[in-house]
Amino acid sequence: ELKVEQNPLFLSMQEGKNYTIYCNYSTTSDRLYWYRQDPGKSLESLFVLLSNGAVKQEGRLMASLDTKARLSTLHITAAVHDLSATYFCAVVGGTYKYIFGTGTRLKVLA
Amino acid sequence: DAGVTQSPTHLIKTRGQQVTLRCSPKSGHDTVSWYQQALGQGPQFIFQYYEEEERQRGNFPDRFSGHQFPNYSSELNVNALLLGDSALYLCASSFRLAGALRTDTQYFGPGTRLTVL
Numbered sequence: 343e344l345k346v347e348q349n350p351l352f353l354s355m356q357e358g359k360n361y362t363i364y365c366n367y368s369t370t371s372d373r374l375y376w377y378r379q380d381p382g383k384s385l386e387s388l389f390v391l392l393s394n395g396a397v398k399q400e401g402r403l404m405a406s407l408d409t410k411a412r413l414s415t416l417h418i419t420a421a422v423h424d425l426s427a428t429y430f431c432a433v434v435g436g437t438y439k440y441i442f443g444t445g446t447r448l449k450v451l452a
Numbered sequence: 453d454a455g456v457t458q459s460p461t462h463l464i465k466t467r468g469q470q471v472t473l474r475c476s477p478k479s480g481h482d483t484v485s486w487y488q489q490a491l492g493q494g495p496q497f498i499f500q501y502y503e504e505e506e507r508q509r510g511n512f513p514d515r516f517s518g519h520q521f522p523n524y525s526s527e528l529n530v531n532a533l534l535l536g537d538s539a540l541y542l543c544a545s546s547f548r549l550a551g552a553l554r555t556d557t558q559y560f561g562p563g564t565r566l567t568v569l
Contacts, residue, residue, distance in 0.1 A: 385560040438508040442494035
């Protein structure tokens with residue numbers, strides 16, 4: 343059964359610092375998503391990564407995918423308070439369903 | 453362009469009762485998936501509907517059932533509610549690419565917060 347793990351689970355960082363969130367998955371998948379969730383809110387799609395070596399960037403966030411290592415990273419550059427949220431990766435399991443990671447709760451301190 | 457909408461926003465039920473949650477997909481989308489998100493957890497896949505049929509199901513008991521209507525909207529029904537069913541229920545819609553088994557990116561609605569007392 344496909345499993346998705348993220349680390350760290352919690353991340354507290356200072357504004358202006360860089361950090362990386364890791365997403366590992368257990369079986370082959372050629373599609374990986376990153377979502378953001380603010381407290382009490384729904385999930386907002388950030389990136390979809392479709393192939394090995396794919397890299398997507400939006401503002402201070404950059405996501406990459408290594409399908410051979412079954413690893414995706416979400417890199418945060420020069421963090422700002424507005425990036426505080428929970429970040430989920432999700433891998434397509436089988437044909438239809440998304441398998442979500444445990445989530446990384448990010449808190450950016452001023 | 454309206455996104456995914458869900459109703460109601462919040463719901464409080466007691467153990468043993470039944471509940472129906474509703475979802476209208478994003479315009480142009482034909483596939484609806486339902487997820488359960490317990491507090492502090494990632495969303496768990498319940499099932500997906502396409503062409504008014506359940507296409508795949510996650511590890512949820514038969515107490516969880518659903519339906520998709522010809523206009524692509526969907527309902528999630530939960531019978532014999534348990535305390536453990538308290539969660540945020542998310543609906544996600546997507547579009548099935550022509551000739552493909554998979555759908556494009558799933559877009560999530562605001563969710564229905566269900567509390568079982």
